[in-house]
Amino acid sequence: xxxLSRREMMAGVGGLALAGLPNLNLFQEPAKPVxxxxxxxxxxxxxxxxxxxxxCKLSKPVAVISGSPDKAKGIAxxxxxxxxxIYNYQNLEKIKDDPDIEVVYVITPPGTHHEFTMRSLAxxxxxCCEKPMTGDLKEAEEMVAMAKKVNRxxxxxxxxxxEPHNLEAMRLCRSGALxxxxxxxxxxxFTMGWDNGWHSKRKLGGYGAISEIGIYAxxxxxxxxxxDPVEVYGTRDKLKVDRFKEVEDVNHFNLIFxxxxxxxxxxxxxxxxxxxxxxxxRGNITAEPATGYTGHVFTLNNKKxxxxxxxxxxLQMDHLSECIRDPKMTLRTPGEMGLRDIxxxxxxxxxxxxxxxxxxx
Amino acid sequence: xxxLSRREMMAGVGGLALAGLPNLNLFQEPAKPVxxxxxxxxxxxxxxxxxxxxxCKLSKPVAVISGSPDKAKGIAxxxxxxxxxIYNYQNLEKIKDDPDIEVVYVITPPGTHHEFTMRSLAxxxxxCCEKPMTGDLKEAEEMVAMAKKVNRxxxxxxxxxxEPHNLEAMRLCRSGALxxxxxxxxxxxFTMGWDNGWHSKRKLGGYGAISEIGIYAxxxxxxxxxxDPVEVYGTRDKLKVDRFKEVEDVNHFNLIFxxxxxxxxxxxxxxxxxxxxxxxxRGNITAEPATGYTGHVFTLNNKKxxxxxxxxxxLQMDHLSECIRDPKMTLRTPGEMGLRDIxxxxxxxxxxxxxxxxxxx
Numbered sequence: 001x002x003x004l005s006r007r008e009m010m011a012g013v014g015g016l017a018l019a020g021l022p023n024l025n026l027f028q029e030p031a032k033p034v035x036x037x038x039x040x041x042x043x044x045x046x047x048x049x050x051x052x053x054x055x056c057k058l059s060k061p062v063a064v065i066s067g068s069p070d071k072a073k074g075i076a077x078x079x080x081x082x083x084x085x086i087y088n089y090q091n092l093e094k095i096k097d098d099p100d101i102e103v104v105y106v107i108t109p110p111g112t113h114h115e116f117t118m119r120s121l122a123x124x125x126x127x128c129c130e131k132p133m134t135g136d137l138k139e140a141e142e143m144v145a146m147a148k149k150v151n152r153x154x155x156x157x158x159x160x161x162x163e164p165h166n167l168e169a170m171r172l173c174r175s176g177a178l179x180x181x182x183x184x185x186x187x188x189x190f191t192m193g194w195d196n197g198w199h200s201k202r203k204l205g206g207y208g209a210i211s212e213i214g215i216y217a218x219x220x221x222x223x224x225x226x227x228d229p230v231e232v233y234g235t236r237d238k239l240k241v242d243r244f245k246e247v248e249d250v251n252h253f254n255l256i257f258x259x260x261x262x263x264x265x266x267x268x269x270x271x272x273x274x275x276x277x278x279x280x281x282r283g284n285i286t287a288e289p290a291t292g293y294t295g296h297v298f299t300l301n302n303k304k305x306x307x308x309x310x311x312x313x314x315l316q317m318d319h320l321s322e323c324i325r326d327p328k329m330t331l332r333t334p335g336e337m338g339l340r341d342i343x344x345x346x347x348x349x350x351x352x353x354x355x356x357x358x359x360x361x
Numbered sequence: 362x363x364x365l366s367r368r369e370m371m372a373g374v375g376g377l378a379l380a381g382l383p384n385l386n387l388f389q390e391p392a393k394p395v396x397x398x399x400x401x402x403x404x405x406x407x408x409x410x411x412x413x414x415x416x417c418k419l420s421k422p423v424a425v426i427s428g429s430p431d432k433a434k435g436i437a438x439x440x441x442x443x444x445x446x447i448y449n450y451q452n453l454e455k456i457k458d459d460p461d462i463e464v465v466y467v468i469t470p471p472g473t474h475h476e477f478t479m480r481s482l483a484x485x486x487x488x489c490c491e492k493p494m495t496g497d498l499k500e501a502e503e504m505v506a507m508a509k510k511v512n513r514x515x516x517x518x519x520x521x522x523x524e525p526h527n528l529e530a531m532r533l534c535r536s537g538a539l540x541x542x543x544x545x546x547x548x549x550x551f552t553m554g555w556d557n558g559w560h561s562k563r564k565l566g567g568y569g570a571i572s573e574i575g576i577y578a579x580x581x582x583x584x585x586x587x588x589d590p591v592e593v594y595g596t597r598d599k600l601k602v603d604r605f606k607e608v609e610d611v612n613h614f615n616l617i618f619x620x621x622x623x624x625x626x627x628x629x630x631x632x633x634x635x636x637x638x639x640x641x642x643r644g645n646i647t648a649e650p651a652t653g654y655t656g657h658v659f660t661l662n663n664k665k666x667x668x669x670x671x672x673x674x675x676l677q678m679d680h681l682s683e684c685i686r687d688p689k690m691t692l693r694t695p696g697e698m699g700l701r702d703i704x705x706x707x708x709x710x711x712x713x714x715x716x717x718x719x720x721x722x
Contacts, residue, residue: 180600182611182631187546191642231716233594239541239621250543252615252625260600264613264625270543271640279632281552355592356717 034321035062037087037101037125039116040108041071044130048293048313049107050079055314058321062100065092092116096123102324103128103153105317109198110206114139117154121146126324128317130157132215132345133338135206140342144335154335155320158219161332162315164307165296166223169278169285172300173224179282181261184224186217186276186290189250189268192243199269200247208247210345214267216291218344220276221255221263224285228340229255229263233357234348237268244269253348254357395682396423396461398448398486400477401469402432405491409654409674410468411440416675419682423461426453453477457484463685464489464514466678470559471567475500478515482507487685489678491518493576493706494699496567501703505696515696516681519580522693523676525668526657527584530639530646533661534585539641542622545585547578547637547651550611550629554604560630561608569608571706575628577652579705581637582616582624585646589701590616590624594718595709598629605630614709615718 036059038045053061063085066072072086087095095101104120105128106113114134120127127147133156134140147154160166173181190213198204199212206212222228237250249270255263266273275288286299298305316333323329347358397420399406414422424446427433433447448456456462465481466489467474475495481488488508494517495501508515521527534542551574559565560573567573583589598611610631616624627634636649647660659666677694684690708719 180631182598182600182629183548183613183627185546185548185627187544187638187640189640233596233615233716233718235594235615235617235623237543237621237623239543250623252544252623254594254596254613254615254625256596260598262596262598262611262613262627264615264627266544266546266623266625266640268543268640270541270642271645273638273640273645277548277634279548279550279627279629279634281631284632284634355594357594 031058031325033058033060034102034324035060035100036317037063037065037095037104039065039104039106039120041066041068041075042107045105045107046075049105049317050075052311052313053079053317055311056318056321058325059314059317063087063095063098065089065095065104092119093123095120095125101125103320105157106130107157109204110135110211111198111201111204114143117143118146121150121152121154124150124152126153126320128155128157128320129335129338131338132206132211133335133342135202135211137342137346140339144339147335153320153323153331155323155331156333156335156338157316158333158337159312159316160216160219160291161223162310162319163291163296163312164310165287165298165305166220166291168305168307169287169298170223170226172285173278174226177283177300178278178280178285181225181259181278181280183279184221184261184263184276186220186265187267187273188213188217188291189266189271189273191272192269194243200243202246205247207345207349208244208249209267209269210248210251210348211342214251214265215341215345216274217265217267217276218253218255218341220290221265222340224276224278225255225257225259225261225263227257227259227261228360229344230258230361231256231357231359232344232347232351234351236349236352248349251348251352253344255344256357392419392686394419394421395463395685396421397678398424398426398456398462398465400426400465400467400481402427402429402436403468406466406468407436410466410678411436413672413674414440414678416672417679417682419686420675420678424448424456424459426450426456426465453480454484456481456486462486464681466518467491468518470565471496471572472559472562472565475504478504479507482511482513482515485511485513487514487681489516489518489681490696490699492699493567493572494696494703496563496572498703498707501700505700508696514681514684514692516684516692517694517696517699518677519694519698520673520677521577521580521652522584523671523680524652524657524673525671526648526659526666527581527652529666529668530648530659531584531587533646534639535587538644538661539639539646540643542586542620542639542641544640545582545622545624545637547581547626548628548634549574549578549652550627550632550634552633553630556604561604563607566608568706568710569605569610570628570630571609571612571709575612575626576702576706577635578626578628578637579614579616579702581651582626583701585637585639586616586618586620586622586624588618588620588622589721590705591619591722592617592718592720593705593708593712595712597710597713609710612709612713614705616705617718
């Protein structure tokens with residue numbers, strides 16, 4: 001987990017150059033940035049993705065794909081993208097003939113991820129699919145199979161795998177600093193009022209709170225435990241209010257890992273929480289806020305963990321770009337990880353019905 | 362829950378007297394203190410129970426029952442108890458003829474609670490039994506049945522029901538301040554090294570971490586939810602180390618309450634934690650430390666909760682004394698509550714075997 005990427009290693013070597021050692025990087029051709037097309041121009045795309053390309057070393061926005069022509073024009077203009085590189089959901093297949101586009105970042109409502117991912121892969125492009133991967137297990141399986149079939153990268157937008165506090169927590173969990181890990185737990189929820197958008201619509205929003213915000217808890221339990229769960233138990237709230245009649249509100253879940261670590265988590269559209277804890281037999285980690293955009297507060301045995309700041313979005317995008325450039329590199333957050341998480345969500349909900357735990361392997 | 366006791370109400374009336382209103386209390390006979398016999402003179406009895414009688418209004422230590430004659434003599438001397446009031450585990454039945462003893466506080470290892478409670482009840486005395494009530498469901502049932510049969514009070518030493526921060530949390534949960542409660546959770550554990558005493562022995566220590574420290578989490582989930590769970594799911598660790606071969610180490614549990622509140626908790630002898638959280642749809646409570654002897658830190662919507670200090674042990678003992686004086690009073694922490702908690706523990710462990718949730722009603 002958290003393997004040093006080639007670029008990170010090169011950055012390390014570059015650092016040595018400052019210390020008077022030869023900079024090996026000088027003998028290499030500077031890599032050509034990977035061209036990204038941004039599909040969907042909602043808040044996350046315009047506020048969190050597009051502005052952060054400025055810190056990328058190997059990734060560049062070269063096209064937009066949008067259902068809103070005016071918005072697309074404005075955004076393209078803002079980022080120096082020519083009008084010829086504006087696509088829409090009808091002519092998306094034309095990107096096949098645009099060699100500048102190497103990867104499509106799908107940032108639309110979850111219920112549309114499958115369609116846009118499949119079409120982008122079919123057009124021969126690599127895909128970064130925002131989380132949650134989809135709201136349907138069969139769709140997730142198809143997406144992974146399609147990427148394999150066309151031999152393209154499929155990454156999921158799990159930015160916490162590139163966020164320095166979370167990376168340090170993963171490192172500490174693996175380092176022995178906590179002794180043997182025993183319990184990991186996480187609460188992730190936010191209070192959602194009446195929603196006129198996609199969140200509370202099954203077809204667009206996916207499973208509901210568990211896939212939109214609970215997935216951070218599921219992700220954290222897995223990357224802290226350092227494994228995939230083999231057994232899942234879940235509960236479901238009985239207090240559903242009208243606005244959540246199509247989607248999940250409160251779910252609790254237990255994940256059992258093959259290394260003996262026990263995880264438990266909770267999620268909701270009815271309360272606010274963003275935290276995790278790791279209990280080892282020789283130490284613990286607390287994180288709150290744990291997985292936000294900024295403001296992370298992490299402790300190791302009650303002492304604040306300090307990490308060097310870094311742009312999690314830029315690192316996420318550059319990592320996929322590097323994997324596109326170097327087929328031998330292992331993608332940290334592949335489609336298979338997204339599929340694993342959808343399998344967990346599916347098992348939580350089936351378990352809540354059957355009142356029994358579900359074996360995943 | 363947390364009903365005002367008669368004494369607390371009288372104290373309120375006394376307060377009015379200071380403001381110039383008549384003190385109705387003056388027209389009543391001062392109640393004769395209830396005589397307590399302390400059975401077992403370990404650390405909790407000598408450090409937490411005996412010294413706190415000083416703050417009691419209606420409770421007085423009048424006898425000790427101990428297996429250590431020298432220790433008993435020293436303690437009796439310290440608290441002004443005559444040597445004639447020192448009993449041992451062989452002649453315990455003699456307390457039947459000692460009218461000064463009205464209630465026996467059983468503070469021995471959990472595996473002996475059943476025997477001493479049954480013998481004390483048979484001797485016609487009321488009993489306060491320290492938590493955990495016992496390490497065996499059948500024993501717990503017998504203890505409750507016996508108290509009923511001999512028409513004596515049986516209380517469990519659940520001091521948190523008398524601790525001001527926890528009382529305020531219960532009040533807030535009932536008050537609507539948090540909106541509708543949805544999720545309650547609690548982690549309670551401590552790291553236990555090699556133990557040469559009773560903790561890791563099934564016969565003396567009971568179930569293990571879940572009954573010794575996890576019971577605080579179970580208790581908290583119930584008194585915060587304001588209900589008894591109807592469904593229980595549990596997991597059990599697979600990493601058992603040698604020193605816990607007879608007892609439970611890590612357990613996780615989900616409790617489903619009939620009012621729709623979902624609870625989850627964890628406990629261990631392999632990590633330290635003392636906390637709970639309440640998530641309502643309009644607010645939350647955090648507590649950490651939550652259930653210690655001192656140092657409670659509670660927040661309501663991130664603002665610290667301030668409460669007037671009070672002696673939780675003195676209040677706990679006086680409450681049982683009041684219930685002994687007034688047969689119409691409802692005991693806050695009756696044997697039935699202890700039995701409920703043992704039923705929950707039993708269900709957690711059965712569920713961990715069956716991999717299915719267990720219905721409790």
